[in-house]
Amino acid sequence: MGTQETHHGTHSTAPGSPPAPAPLPVPVTAAGRAALDAIVTRPSAALVALDFDGTLAPIVENPEDARAHPGAVPALAALAPRVAAVAVVTGRPAEVAVRNGGFAGVEGLAHLAVLGHYGAERWDARTGALTAPAPHPGVAAVRAELPAVLAAAGDRPGIWIEEKGGRAVAVHTRRADDPQAAFDALRAPLTDLAARHGLIVEPGRMVLELRPPGMDKGVALLEHVRETGAGSVLYAGDDLGDLPAFAAVEKLRSDGVPGLLVCSGSTEVGELAARADLVVPGPDGVVELLASLAARMAD
Numbered sequence: 001m002g003t004q005e006t007h008h009g010t011h012s013t014a015p016g017s018p019p020a021p022a023p024l025p026v027p028v029t030a031a032g033r034a035a036l037d038a039i040v041t042r043p044s045a046a047l048v049a050l051d052f053d054g055t056l057a058p059i060v061e062n063p064e065d066a067r068a069h070p071g072a073v074p075a076l077a078a079l080a081p082r083v084a085a086v087a088v089v090t091g092r093p094a095e096v097a098v099r100n101g102g103f104a105g106v107e108g109l110a111h112l113a114v115l116g117h118y119g120a121e122r123w124d125a126r127t128g129a130l131t132a133p134a135p136h137p138g139v140a141a142v143r144a145e146l147p148a149v150l151a152a153a154g155d156r157p158g159i160w161i162e163e164k165g166g167r168a169v170a171v172h173t174r175r176a177d178d179p180q181a182a183f184d185a186l187r188a189p190l191t192d193l194a195a196r197h198g199l200i201v202e203p204g205r206m207v208l209e210l211r212p213p214g215m216d217k218g219v220a221l222l223e224h225v226r227e228t229g230a231g232s233v234l235y236a237g238d239d240l241g242d243l244p245a246f247a248a249v250e251k252l253r254s255d256g257v258p259g260l261l262v263c264s265g266s267t268e269v270g271e272l273a274a275r276a277d278l279v280v281p282g283p284d285g286v287v288e289l290l291a292s293l294a295a296r297m298a299d
């Protein structure tokens with residue numbers, strides 16, 4: 001295949017000209033190398049699907065401050081017209097990802113789909129329409145009981161509750177004195193609270209989200225592959241919530257559909273890196289990969 005090993009970073013050209021895109025990296029697995037080859041040789045069949053936080057947007061202390069990497073939208077807009085479909089698959093409400101990502105009204109992204117709340121919601125760039133299920137009644141019940149449960153668990157300073165449009169609620173520990181200890185202490189009581197109201201706990205990077213069952217990023221990705229008729233897939237993620245999407249790509253591969261698993265490298269989620277074909281250095285590396293793909297497809 002025509003890919004080249006690369007060291008991520010600046011790629012010099014003649015003085016005054018824009019930096020050349022980095023050469024494509026080489027996946028560490030044979031399945032990954034075959035998938036990358038399929039994607040670059042037949043881009044019109046490829047679905048490129050990416051997680052938002054930690055993949056397209058750098059991790060920050062306050063989730064409300066998370067924004068797409070400055071190179072993410074330009075790279076996606078360069079890539080999208082060359083492939084079958086581009087999707088953002090996120091635990092965020094779709095409209096939050098669209099706003100914080102700056103995905104609306106972008107030339108080149110007319111066919112972007114944002115699959116929010118782990119695929120329960122969907123926003124289409126072409127129409128601007130948002131589809132969402134009715135809120136699960138357990139979310140309001142959990143929200144009402146949450147202060148008492150947090151108090152019983154010790155009310156640690158720095159714990160922050162993210163309201164997710166009435167469709168889920170997330171308890172963040174990143175700003176606690178000891179984020180991992182706070183996460184560990186809250187996991188059992190929040191799992192119990194969720195279960196009493198028909199919800200599940202979705203653990204993530206210093207966050208425990210209480211949300212309705214029945215949907216995950218793997219189900220969402222497989223539905224999108226079916227809908228778009230994609231013949232190859234690239235999926236990039238950084239967190240535990242991306243594991244079902246990784247499993248979906250592995251399933252597609254066993255059915256003969258080439259799939260490339262990309263981990264937006266983090267020290268917090270080693271399991272994802274261990275299962276990936278390619279680990280890139282966070283959103284910087286994801287953006288570099290997207291830009292390199294777009295450049296290669298333009299050749």
Ligand SMILES: O=P(O)(O)OC[C@H]1O[C@H](O[C@H]2O[C@H](CO)[C@@H](O)[C@H](O)[C@H]2O)[C@H](O)[C@@H](O)[C@@H]1O
Pocket residue numbers: 051052053054058059060061062063064066089090091092162164170172174204205206207209239241
């Ligand atoms: O599926 P994703 O797009 O990756 O969303 C997963 C969760 O991401 C957000 O939390 C994470 O990012 C925050 C901002 O960088 C960070 O402060 C937090 O520690 C991370 O867990 C978001 O706040 C959650 O609602 C998403 O479910």
